[in-house]
Amino acid sequence: MAALCVATAATAYLGLSAAIFSAMSGSQPGPYMDEIFHVPQAQKYCNGSFLEKVQWDPKITTPPGLYAFSLGLLSPLGWMLGLPPSERCSPTLLRLTSLLFSLGNFYTLYLLTCRLHSDTKLSTPQQLLQALSLALLPVLYFFSFLYYTDAGSTFLALLAYLMCAHGRHGAAALVSLLALCFRQTNVVWVAFYAGIVVCQELDRAWEEQRSKKDVSPSDRRARSLWQSWLQLLRFGLQWLRSPEAMWRALAPAWPYALPLGAFLAFVVANDGIVLGDRASHQACLHFPQFFYFLVFTLAFSSHLLLSPTRLRDSALALRRHPAAALALGALGCLLVWRFTYVHPYLLADNRHYTFYLWRRALGWHALARFLPVPAYLFAGWVLSEALRAKSPFWRAGFAVCVTAATVPQRLLELRYFILPYLVLRLNAPVPSVPHLLVEAALHLAVNLATVHLFLHRTFQWPDSADLQRFMW
Template sequence: MEKFEGYIFTALCSTNFLVSCLLFSKITREQRQPYMDEIFHVPQAQKYCHGKFNEWDPMITTLPGLYLVTVGVIKPMVWLADLSGKVVCSTAMLRFVNLLFNCGNLYLLYLLTCKLHFRDKLHGAPRRVLSALSLSTFPVLYFFNFLYYTDGGSTFFILFAYLMTLYGCHGASALLGVCSVFFRQTNIVWVAFCAGTLVANRMDEIWRAEHTKKKDDKSPGTQVPLSVSGARRVMRFLFDFLTSPHQLRAVLLVAWPYGGVALLFVAFVLLNDGIVVGDRGSHEACLNFPQLFYFLSFALFFSLPVSLCHHRALRFLQSLRRRPVLYLLLSGLALLLVWKFTLVHRYLLADNRHFPFYVWQRVFQRHAAVRFLLVPVYVLAGWNLLDCLRSRSLFWVLAFLACLLASCVPQKLLEFRYFIIPYLMFRLHMPLPSLPRLLLELLLHALVNATTLYLFINNTFHWPNSSDVQRFMW
């Protein structure tokens, strides 16, 4: 069975790469010149290709991980193809590096799916393969496989680091985490998530042991009463754990490589006088709490094929009926956060090439009350996310939510690319969907990908004072 599964997965990998290459060829023919952020990334990579490592474009905000990996991939290829040593670093060649990351991401998603859903070995093979394929075609990530952006490599190294964490190779995971930070500094949050899962596992063990002795909790883990007393129990447990030298020592013995990464990152921030490398005026940290609500809505939309069902809808209605006061308080808090903390980046309002521009213009700017009227949707989306993760332990969920907040809230710019890694982490940890649901998810991804690629290739336009061709994109 495992051998047969391997054959299926290999065939799908080959098909995926062939289809991606055909799309890549079409897109590169239509858009030969660097586009959008490529106007910064491509020249910088070409400087690295020519050995000019001391030259840097101050408009680039990320560390040079993408360019270093690119040189490491392209240089040997050039040496093998051209013995004269002539350096070839065209825009198409640079973009092709992300197609390689696409193959790597598909393989890592498959390995992660197998590791996280190992209990269903006998009948889960087709679902594991299809789930990995579906996630590798996740529209926002898949689109940027065809441009020279950092998203493919950033996702690859975070997924690889998390896989190593699950296998207990924490030194390798920490090293891969450093590589991911070189692609995007905010990935330090997901390196912390890798460490957080170790802490959560330790907490789970102690929680189960304590409540098994007391025999007052038949299903330890996430099944904590959603009440004031339940919250007190968890808070008391967290306090006791974090103030226990014995428990902290046990965690540090395992998680110390991640602590080393954290120290290196702190040193970088101090030396760099901030997280962002360049263009600091346009990328300042802030408290934009509605970003969390935008992510929850985004996750609700893309997870509908695998999360929407009659039983889940009934559970939500029952939860509303049982705890009306809790939902009123949550709605009130959401209204307050939307009222006081909604921030709008000037790039969002000025650049009509990105889809978030139209989301903001046609939804949020329709009327001043719209952002408040969407609060019930945010509450539903938040409940749906937690309900999809209810098979995970309480402390794992808390670690994930903490990292989700840390990755979303400080971002002022509404940019769907920032949602790629948190969404993949959320979707990977859901129970493995049935084959019909996975096919629906794959169909949704295919339709969105077809639409966005069609718009990018065919629906071009011009700005009034520019002769350059403009295209729609994520």
């Protein structure tokens, strides 16, 4: 019965996606936006130029994993269809690889939901609706119809996570290596998977130490947050001073040394992380990116955002800890003041929704960027509560990885938040079926609206005859 439900859901997902794919490729048959770099580069691989020295487009920042995959898929497919070599990697067929990855994302999200919540009695519809809602995340789903790295990079990162969750760390390391060939920043999530393995041993040792002290559950709840973190800090320092304990925790994670070592070798050989366009992709300490991620995640988690209980609990927390709230608010304002960066791309390209988000919400006045600080605090509190069931080591590791994945980015780009969002949602409690239905419907509505804008609300720049289209 479960297999039939999965097949039905996958067929419906593929049918919807195929209809949108046909409409978008029919309206925009030629390369658009970043496709003007990716498509010609992929076509060089398809026509066999990779056997020689391929001239790399200096505007492309990511490795050629996507192009190699397209070659492996479309060359035999084109041969079977009787297409000449020049037509086997047309923009439409290249986009087909993103569509296939999108279907893979849906199924992998379903498998991850089943695995990570195996101790919870979830119904098959609940598992499928969770996967459907996450796969329909508008920022991810939109790029299932364009030749971008997002769908493939996300699929491989999720597949590596699935292997890790099943304890198949050798397979996870190999898939992680492939994920790095799509996007370098996936190294953060490779480190996260290794950290999960380490956390399992730390959790065991932590619980063992606490049980020896014979502390009752009521006493544990009575402890202040500050006391709990001090105890954790003492435990961490004690662990670092014990080579035997460190080896016991790190040894199971050794397979991840392969992708992490390969990444370090790449950085040394390449003299940096980015391949091309380095001037526009310089790392910085853009701490508000973490705040943007919090709001983004809450905005696309309607079961949390629309919950009266969350609002009531946050008000109670504020009443109980006013000094902490004021201190965090002051810190947030300081980080916004000193570490907000505005990338030239954000101000120059009016085809992206972030252009209007910045101009109308954050950049219309010098003080406007401080107004959302309370929203950042609320989002941070709600999301931390959603992860309360995870161990403190897991939560700390996740926070570090989200920071590493977002803060160094100078450009406000919502696609940077896709993987952190998915990992958080996969590890938070699965919402009820009614909540998931509402969320999936909202995601679908946003997707249909963005597709409509892309197809029908075109415009032109004064210095170009090409049609311009709105997109994420």
